[in-house]
Every structure is written in C-alpha cells, then in structure tokens.
Amino acid sequence: MSRRILFVDDEQAILSGLRRSLRSMRNEWEMTFAQSGEEAAAHLEDSDFDVIVTDMRMPGMDGVELLTRVKRDQPQIVRIVLSGHTDRASIMKATGVAHQYLAKPTDADELVGAIKRTGRLEHLLAERRVIEAAGGLGALPPMPALYGEVAAELGSDDPSLNKVARIVARDPGMAAKVVQIVNSSFFGMRTRVTSPEQAVTMLGIDTVVGLIVSDPFQEPTTPGGEDSRWLAGLATGTLAREIAKLEGLDKQAIDDAYLAGLLHDCGRTIMALRFPSDLDAVEAEPQTGSVLESERAIFGASHPEIGALILGVWGLPSTVLEAVAFHHHPGESGGSSFGPLTAVHAASAIVSSEFGDHPTLIDEAHLEAVGKFDHLGAWQAAYEPPEELTA
Template sequence: MKTRILFVDDEPNVLSALRRMFHDMRGTWEMDFAVDGRTGLAMMAEQPYDVVVADMRMPGMDGAMFLRETQIHNPGAIRIVLSGHSDRDMILETVRPAHQFLRKPCQPDELKAVMARCLALREVFLDERVKNVVARLDSLPAVPRLYAALLDVLAQEEPSMQAVAGLIAQDVGMAAGVLKLVNSAFFGLRDHVSSPARAVNLLGLEVVKALVLGIGLFGRFDKDAFRDFDLEKLWSHCLGTARLAREIAVLEDASSDVREYCYIAGLLHDVGKLIMATNFPDLYRQVIAAAQAGEGTILDMEHRFFGASHAEVGAYLLGLWGVTDEVVRAVYLHHEPGRDRHAGFSPLLAVHAANRLEHELVVVSQDFAINPLDDLYLTASGLTPQRLDTWRDACRQLLAGEDVA
C-alpha cells in the first residue's frame, strides 16, 4: 500500500515545486495538495493520511492551528512543518502540534529522509490504538517535585541557567521536550543535540520560560489519576540507568558525544512505560498485575496486552520528535540488542547493561522478573565476564557514593 501524504501551502508555486520535487516518488507515495488548512481538513475527512506537511504562515488557518486539528481528526499522521519563516513566537506555537520543523527551501532528500525515518518504526505496531495515541502526543508529564522546583527557579528574579538545566536533565518528559525543540531546523544546527543541559543553554532562559509558562510543553504528572503507577520509581530507575550508562562509557574511554548519547538514552529508555501507563491506565494495570502474578516480565505482558512493548512505543515517539538515531536505536533495542546489526561498544550496549545492572543493584521490588542480559550480544561485542564485573563494581561504587551524598 502506498504512503499517503498531504501537502498544505497557500502558495501555488510552492505546491507546484513539491509536485515536481517528488515526481519520482509516485510509485510509493500517493500525494495530495491543498491550498489552505480548511481544504486540507476536508480532504482528511474523506480519508486519513500517513504524513501531513504544512506551511506555518497561512491566511485564515495557520499551520499550528491546522496541525492541532490534524491531531484530532487524523491522530496517526506524522505532522511536519515546512516553512521559510523563523519567527520565534510562531515556532513555539508549533512545538506541540508538530513532530518536526523543517526550513524552506528544503532539499528533497532531507524531507524524504525525515519521513522515511518516522515511518520505519511505525511498522512495528500491531495495534492501531497505540500507534494513533503515540502520534497524537505533543507533551509528556514531568515528575511533580521536579516540575515544582523548576517553576520555583523560573520565578526567581534572576533564574540560574545551571539550576534550570540540571532539573530538566533529570526528568524524562522535560528532557525529551527540549530535545525535540532544539533539534528542529529552526536552530540550524549541523549536529543533533543529545544533552538536555546543552539544549537548555542553546534555547536560553526566555524560551524555556515560554515553554513552561506559556505553551505548557511540560505538565505535572497527576498522581491521583494514576494511583497504580509509581512515577517516582520509574524516574529513579531511568535516572540511575542514565548515570550508569554514562559511567560505563567513561570506563570504555568513549568520546564526550557518546557519553551524552549513553546518558540521554538511559534516561529515556523507559519513556514508553510512561506513555502506556498514562494513556491506557486500565490496560497497563493488567500488565502490572500479570507480571506480579509471575506470568512473565513486564515486557512479555506488554506484548500480550498491547501487541508492542514500551521499547517500541518510546522509540517511535522519540523518532517522531527528531531525537538522534543513536538514542532511538538504544531505546528501541535495549531489551533485545542482538537484533542490531552492529556489535561493539555503543549507547545500545551501555544502556542494555546499565538497565540490567540498575535493576540488579537497586532492588525496588521482588514482585517483578528482571529481563536477562543478552550474553551472545555481549560476547559478540567483545565484552568478557571479567569486563562486565569491572562495570558492575564501578556502578556499585557510583550508586554507593550517591547514597552517601
């Protein structure tokens, strides 16, 4: 079946250029073109699209408004802004409804690559409900105390950039949000940013304030609505895994970039659990209950009840949001690294090991089975039992030092 794509732009010349630009894709793409948002919505009402590409500044219904409507009426669509305007306030308006933001003029290969990357992970889903919910998401909830602390810092007369960056770098939802924005084409960066702290510094305090206080990119997790889901435990495990993955990268003398990839991949590796639990609370309660009853691991029960695991769900969202491939691959395969074509040290290897070691060294509950290490993959990557013991000892010392502190 062909991929269905809708292009929306109020400039006929732009639409004509897009037709010519992607003429060679007619064999795999079914493309429609709309001159304004209302026409696009009418076309969408007749049949859904896989990808929607919209200009930002259009009369009547601008790109942000159109994409917000798309979220409602065509929730499974990948939403891309393609615009020549760089007004900061307008960019911020599209942060939530758009998955990615590309500048005009955009090279055909760049747009093709963005769409192909987003569409690839979508194929793993058997359940349309899950696919549509993930694609519809425009923000993630934050740990209440970290969110409250961030509000307190931002309320100060001269907020500390270091304090703001430190808080955001600890939280799964807030870290993912700033990475989504800073890696958009609006900033024109040559390389992907994977450090939440660097992202905050690049965005600046005024933009962070706008994200938090203006458009509400970060929301406080509602404990009352999700009583059976302990966000604090998930946050603690994710943060611990991030720190252990970075420590492993240090032991392997990895570059500073790889260390940051290891950290952010560790922090985000279980973001899919947050998505599943907050969007399908009743079904995820069944996952937890079945795992507690000894019917299998959380991963096994997710596949049983959802047809997909938290690894796939999290990787899909991060891929949609433009997070770098190194991190997305580590999140996607952190339980099944042997499915990766490449052995050797990588963020995937570091997160796979760190996730297991954190569960092993920090036993929060005896009720859940722990996913095993992939010994064949570790061996293929050159990791000997002695080297793994070195990692384990270093991670134990790191956790002990944090406990003392």
C-alpha cells in the same frame, strides 16, 4: 503499502518545488498537495494519511488551526511543520501541535529523512488506540518536583541558565523536549545535540520559559509508579554515561547513552499515563513469559517499541531510538560493535536488579559478540545508586 503524505502550502511555487524535488519518492509515497488549510481538511475527510507536512502562515485556516484539528480528530497522523517563519512566537505556537518543525528552505534530503524517521508507526502491530495515544502526546509530563524547581528558578529575579540546565537534564520529559527543539531545523543548528544541558544553554532562558513553563501540553502530572520509573531512568542514564566513558566512546556517544538511558522506559510511562488499568494487568500477570510478551499480548506492542515510536515521531536521533528500542534484547538490533545501545542495555540490567518496575536480563551472547563480556564486573562496580535512594 506505500505511505500517504499530505503537503499543504498556500504558495503554489513551494508546492511545485516539493512535487519536483520529491519525484524520486513516487514509488514509496502516495503524495497529495493542498493549497490551503481548507483544501487539506477536505482531503483529510476523504482519505487516510500517515503524515501531514504543512506551512504555518496561510490565509483562512492556518497551520496551527489545521494541525489542532488533526491532533484532535486523527492523532495517529504524524504532524510536521515546514515554515519560513522561525520567530519565537511561531515556534511556540507550533510546539504544542506539531511533532516536528522544519525551516524553509529545506532540501529534499532533510525532508525525506524527517518523514522516514517517523516511519515506524505502520510497521508496528500496536493496537490503533496505542498509536493514537502516542501520536496525541506532545511531550512526556515533567516530574512535578523538578518542574517546580525549574519554574521557581526561571521565575526568580536572576535565573541561572546552568542551574536550569542541570535540573532539566534529570527529567525525561523536559530533557526530551529541549533536545527535540534544538535538533529541529527551526533553530538552524546543524549539529546534532543530545545533551539536555547543552540544549538548554543553546536555547537560552526565554525559549526555555516558553517551552517548559508556558506550555499547556506539559501538565506536571504523573501516572502511578512514575517516581520509581523516573529514578530507574535517571540511574540507568547516569550509569550508561559512565560505561560509555569507561569504554572511551566519544562525547556524542556518551551524550546519546545518557539520554537513551534516561528515556529507555518511556514506553512504560506512556502505558501508565493512558492505559493504567491495562498496565496493572501486565504487572499482575504471573511472569511465565517475559514482560515484553505480556505487553504485546495486551497492547500489541512492547514498551521499548512504543517508546522508540514516540521518540521517532518527535524526531530524536536514530542512535537514541535504537538504544531505547532494543534495550532488553540488544542482540536483535543486528549491530556488532559496542556503542550507546550496549551501554544502556547493561546499565538497565544492573539498575533493574536493584529496583524499578521490571527486570532487564543481561544478554550475554550480545556482550560476547561486542567483545565486552569480561567488562561487566567493572561496569557493575561503576554503579552508584541515585542520591534520592541513599538520602
């Protein structure tokens, strides 16, 4: 089935340019072009779309108002902003309602790539309520204690960017948010950054304040069991980074391994946040099959799939998505060389044998296939429990 994409811009020339440059996608996408927010709203009432790409400043209904309606009424639609206005105020307005932010002018390849990365939605058999819940989520809620530490530091007379960066890097929600923003073309940085600390340093104090402290979509409330999930994520990210270093991966892959480890179980957080009683049912089930099978029976999708889905919608890099999507069964990824995925898988197995809310079992055939099975002992020896556990 072809994907249905709605493009909205008040400038006819921009729409014509998009129509021309996206001609090669005609067989894959059904494309609709609207010249105002009102016209787009009428299209949205008449037909189903998978993705909306809209300008921000338009006379009448502007991009923020349009996306606010889409988020409320059809949260399953992926919302992308394509704007010529990249001032801080515009960015802040868009972050609460859009999944991704692109700056004009954008080339066709970048736009096609951004839309394609969100393509996991319709391939998943997840129940519609799960896809809607994931699509409606602008960010993962920060851990209250870490959010408090960041807010206190940012509110002090002389806030230290390095200190803020170190705290943000320990929190899955805040880390995902800063990495998402720094990689969006809004900031015109063409390098891929997956280190949350580096992202905070690049964004600067003012933007971080706007993103984290004044964002009403990041309520610092967390679902039950989140403390242990957070600790397991932090320990997994930290160990995955150590394993990547031990194996001599480059800085980018080491950063990818940490971020993917920190976020690897974020699908469970989404389940706990939106469907707590269903997650209780998964946990109560006698483990005759695997955790993932129980999740698929109840949600239509497992937590690695739901986690990768939301991170893809947010536009995070594909290496991170892959490591999250296959952290339980890396052999299913089709990859045959060692990289962040194997590091995250092994770290998750080592950490979850000590604590956490579900086990990851070592995929021995995969470790053999990437030629690292005999390294497992060294990786286990590199594990240090997070200080919160030992304190």
